[in-house]
Amino acid sequence: MSGGAQPLPGTGALAVATRRLRRHPAALAGLALLALVLLPVLAAPLLSLPDPALTDPARRMLPPLAIGHLLGTDHLGRDLLARLLWGARTSIAVGALATLTAAAVGSVLGLAAAWGGRRLDGLLMRGVDVLMAFPYLLLALAIVAALGPGLANAMLAIAVANVPFFARAVRGTVLDIRHCDYIAAARLAGHGEPRIVLREVLPNLAPTLLLLMTTTLGWMVLETAGLSFLGLGAQPPAADLGSMLGEGREFLTTYPLVAVLPGLLILLLVVSINLLGDGLRDVLDPRWSPRRSFSAPAPADARLQSQLEGGASLLAVQDLGVRFAGAAGPVPAVAGVSFRLNAGECVAVVGESGCGKTLTALSLLGLLPEGASQVGSVRLAGRELMALDGAALRDLRGRRIAYVPQEPLTALDPLFRVGVQMDETLRAHGAGPAYTAAELIRMVGLDGVPGLMRRYPHEFSGGQRQRVAIALALAHGPDLLIADEATTALDVTVQREILALLRRLCDEQARALLFVSHDLALVAELCERVLVMYAGRIVEDAPAAALLHRPAHPYSAALLGATPELGRPDKPLAVLAGEPPAPGERVDGCRFAPRCPRAQRECRAVEPALDALGEHRLVRCLFPIQEAS
Ligand code: SF4
Numbered sequence: 371m372s373g374g375a376q377p378l379p380g381t382g383a384l385a386v387a388t389r390r391l392r393r394h395p396a397a398l399a400g401l402a403l404l405a406l407v408l409l410p411v412l413a414a415p416l417l418s419l420p421d422p423a424l425t426d427p428a429r430r431m432l433p434p435l436a437i438g439h440l441l442g443t444d445h446l447g448r449d450l451l452a453r454l455l456w457g458a459r460t461s462i463a464v465g466a467l468a469t470l471t472a473a474a475v476g477s478v479l480g481l482a483a484a485w486g487g488r489r490l491d492g493l494l495m496r497g498v499d500v501l502m503a504f505p506y507l508l509l510a511l512a513i514v515a516a517l518g519p520g521l522a523n524a525m526l527a528i529a530v531a532n533v534p535f536f537a538r539a540v541r542g543t544v545l546d547i548r549h550c551d552y553i554a555a556a557r558l559a560g561h562g563e564p565r566i567v568l569r570e571v572l573p574n575l576a577p578t579l580l581l582l583m584t585t586t587l588g589w590m591v592l593e594t595a596g597l598s599f600l601g602l603g604a605q606p607p608a609a610d611l612g613s614m615l616g617e618g619r620e621f622l623t624t625y626p627l628v629a630v631l632p633g634l635l636i637l638l639l640v641v642s643i644n645l646l647g648d649g650l651r652d653v654l655d656p657r658w659s660p661r662r663s664f665s666a667p668a669p670a671d672a673r674l675q676s677q678l679e680g681g682a683s684l685l686a687v688q689d690l691g692v693r694f695a696g697a698a699g700p701v702p703a704v705a706g707v708s709f710r711l712n713a714g715e716c717v718a719v720v721g722e723s724g725c726g727k728t729l730t731a732l733s734l735l736g737l738l739p740e741g742a743s744q745v746g747s748v749r750l751a752g753r754e755l756m757a758l759d760g761a762a763l764r765d766l767r768g769r770r771i772a773y774v775p776q777e778p779l780t781a782l783d784p785l786f787r788v789g790v791q792m793d794e795t796l797r798a799h800g801a802g803p804a805y806t807a808a809e810l811i812r813m814v815g816l817d818g819v820p821g822l823m824r825r826y827p828h829e830f831s832g833g834q835r836q837r838v839a840i841a842l843a844l845a846h847g848p849d850l851l852i853a854d855e856a857t858t859a860l861d862v863t864v865q866r867e868i869l870a871l872l873r874r875l876c877d878e879q880a881r882a883l884l885f886v887s888h889d890l891a892l893v894a895e896l897c898e899r900v901l902v903m904y905a906g907r908i909v910e911d912a913p914a915a916a917l918l919h920r921p922a923h924p925y926s927a928a929l930l931g932a933t934p935e936l937g938r939p940d941k942p943l944a945v946l947a948g949e950p951p952a953p954g955e956r957v958d959g960c961r962f963a964p965r966c967p968r969a970q971r972e973c974r975a976v977e978p979a980l981d982a983l984g985e986h987r988l989v990r991c992l993f994p995i996q997e998a999s
Contacts, residue, residue: 397649403642407635411458419452431625437674444628447623453609458635464525465591466605472531473583476536479577483537484544486569495541498534499759499897506531510593514602520612524603528593536582542754543578546688547571580801582649588643595636600651611636621916646927649857683710684849684882686735690746692729692738692906694953702953703742704729706980712848716876716883718893718914720929721903722950728905731852734884735771736763749847768798772843774836777854781826788838789823795842804847814841814871834862840871854886869896891933894918902926905950905961908980911988922983922994924966960992968993974989 410417420438426447434442441450462740483494499790501509513527515903547570575994597603598612606613611632630820687707688705693700704726719727733744736755748755750770755763767773782790792810796803811817814837819830827835836856843851857865872898874884887893893900900909902923908922928946948965951957959974960966966973973992983989 372529373952379802391649394649396645398886400642400645400647400649403638404646407458407638407642408462411455411462414452414459417455419455420449422448422452422456422609424448431621431628433625441631441802442627444618445625450628453614454631455613455634457604457609457614457632458639460521461591461598461609461612461636462593462639462894463586464528464594464610464954468525468528468532468590468594469583469587469986471525472532472586472970473536473579475529477540478539478580479533479537480542481544481571481575483568484541484548485563485571491541494537497538501531502538502759507593507596510600511600514597516945518628519602519605521598521608524597527597528590531593532590535586536579537759539582539754540575540579542747542757543575544571545756546754547574551835552716573765578925581647581650584647585644586647588640588647592636592640598893600855611639627638683753683763684715685711685884686747686749687734688747688749688995690730690733690748691742692726692733692742694739695741695743696954700743704733704954706978707908709901709908709911711850711882711884713882714876715899716897717902717952718885718887718891719903720887720893720900722888722929725903725948726906727903729906730853731773731854731884731886734850734852735767735773736760737767752963760982768795768848769846770848771850771852772846772848774843774851774853774856775838776858778952782835782838784827787824787826788830792823792838792842792845795845796848804844805845806857812908813844813875816841831864832861833867835927836864836868836873840868840875844875847879849879849884850884852884852886855888856886856981857892859935860887872896889933890929891918902929902974907961907990908988909962909990911980913986916987920995922987922989923962923991924968924995927995928965960990962991968995 389720391401391883426443428447429436429439429443429530430447432439432443434448436442439449439451441454443451445454448653479928480492481496483491483498486494504512510524510527513530516525517523517526555576594603594610595615597612599616601613601616604610614632615629615636618626618632621628657668661680672746675954688708690704691702693702694706699986706727707730709717719730721727729738729742732754734748736744738744738760744756746756750766755766758766783790789807792807797808805813807823808817811819811822812843812979816822816834816837819834827838830838851872856872857868869892872883872885875881883894883897885897890900890902890925897914900910900912900914900917901908902912902917903927910917910921910926912922917926918930921930932946946965951961951964957963959972959976960978963969963973969995974990978990978992980990983994
């Protein structure tokens, strides 16, 4: 089927998942613990237990193993075991109902935002932002205060407070699905939007939603208990674990069992659900597995293979676009950029000035110039970055994705010694840095420089400054390093040293590197793969060696022709006549056609797509240079 949905796990996938689950000790422990708690709780109606609400002042505070009361009685003479089992049933039911409600409402909002166009997206997400601006527990408290205490209102409050979480997560996933080829294929096959959502989107959304719900259920149970503990949930004579804990706290010093038992049961429930949820997430979605995402680098060929086969990638960019607000509507500066980057892989983005490579790099960090906006999907280790708010993105920058600037003299503060700047960087992000200052200095090969920490930036050479900038970028052990023309301002010898350093960091520490440059020959030495950009689009995506020796796109060939080669002073440098089209400028057909020596009539009729040429190469050209295949 042209636009078929990805199959839900079938029996084969189920067998694989079961095998993985058996090898996941934390998930197994969670499952065992949950079974231990759930079995008696579910069996409560079948057990001959006393009425949990029946008081008997004559038999109050009986110790465990008293006749007729296995765990004793509470301060009103009620059977503790019966109250615990029935209370746990209530806590679990309310938590599960709140999870289902939040998931259902959040999914509808997230789906509508991702599918309903920019205006609806903006409207819904601003609403979600407003809800997220309140700490969720405060929001839940405010809702219960407005509606009045009671279990139904507590459930409603918890569900409402968690809707934004589901809405954002579902929106991110649907945006990702929306740009998949099978959605385009379903449209081409003539299917309407409702059918595409029902048949293509929802089945693909289901596994993610299931994972979100299992990882959230534990928190919902805890939040329900929290509201009941404060007297806002279950009201007497009904009881749940939170209200039992609240009643028992008065007797903590005289008869602690009344508070300790419900507290212990809440702890067991939440820990077991969370362990199982985390385990299921690892088992069902391998992208979340740290072992897989951040493993040591595989050989270059294997990495390329896994990428081309669509395996789990550290960075997955899908249909990324950057637009500027213009008088006549949005002006696209970057459009339809899609690529993947694996841990330990070095990928270059090359092109002339103004082709959109720096905009592409900055948009990965959510750093865009004033008036610019971005569309598409950017996923880092499975996490959708486009769905993150400013605070979450700030937390990510420097910690998971770091940036090495073109000119460190302007990036380093000239008024502060390098030691002070390094100290500030190391103390950023609250949690401890991945390395000490001494380790960073050794890593970038500056350990032989006397008095380094006491020097000001202008007291270093260009190469040393760039090493300092790289050391600062590495401070929190980022998974992805973006180097934007990081060697352009350096002389040739120092360029080579910095390239060797970046390559070593990638190989030894499995860091991914996105290297932005205008120099095709230079990046071919450093990177395994090169993305060539022209006028805001990727026009060729190929292994570096293949691109260097057999470019397929006429623009890649022109870039190579204009690159001087060491040892070939006689090589004539070709000049590419003309200018690339300005962003938003209308060009019929291929945007390179006005400058292309191979252009034909067909080129001006239709803009070529980025199509596969051979096994490992993608080219946006109707008449690629044939020897390349
Ligand atoms: S599609 Fe035509 S104009 Fe565009 S690059 Fe290919 S040959 Fe040149």
